[in-house]
Amino acid sequence: MLFTGRITANAEVRTIKGDKQVTNFTVALNQRYKTKAGEKKEKTAYVNCSYWVNPGLAVYLTKGAVVEIAGWVEAQTWTQQDGTVKADLICSVDNVKLFGSTAAKADETPKAKKAEKKAVAAGGGDDDDDLPF
Template identity: 85%
Template sequence: MLFTGRITANAEVRTIKGDKQVTNFTVALNQRYKTKAGEKKEKTAYVNCSYWVNPGLAVYLTKGAIVEISGWVEAQTWKNREGKVQADLGCAVDTVKLFGSNGVKPNDTSKEKKAEKKAVAAGGGDDDDLPF
């Protein structure tokens, strides 16, 4: 399945059975539509993603980043403590394409670095290396 959405929280890397690592993150999928009466509505579905290929990608999978995910999606069910059946969507991710992010890596919290990134994005960077 192929889908595009926003990451809801910074990705987390976990080590499983010694040296195997998995990157876990959740993607929100929004659907906007109008009812027959013309009322605007919005639905959101959340997909819990597991990426087993490259744990180094986790630094780019930050809250708010827009990603395109390709992988195997399936519904997962379980019973909670009260015995009620719960369900969610899970995806074994094959590929990740990053379309946009919030511009700050999870461990990059200094105000100076944020201001520097904004200045470069706004055209305040060094123009000497531009080819035109």
């Protein structure tokens, strides 16, 4: 399944069985629509995601970030102590595409980011005389 939504809280990395790591996060899917009477409505579904490939991605999966997720989705049900049945949507993530992140390092300002990009685009130094063109 392929879906796009916003991350509801910063991703957490857990270590399982010694050396395996999993990144867990939740994505909110919003649907806006109008009823026949013209009334505006909104529904939200939450999908609990588990990403097993790269735990380093967790620093980018911050609250409010827009992501596109590809993976296997299934419903998981359980019965509470009072007898009511609850359900969750669980996604085993194969691929994550990050569209926007709210993560900003405290020591990195927008001007510093621009200067860094400019230096990389210019070749990274003053020794540009050996270019082949």
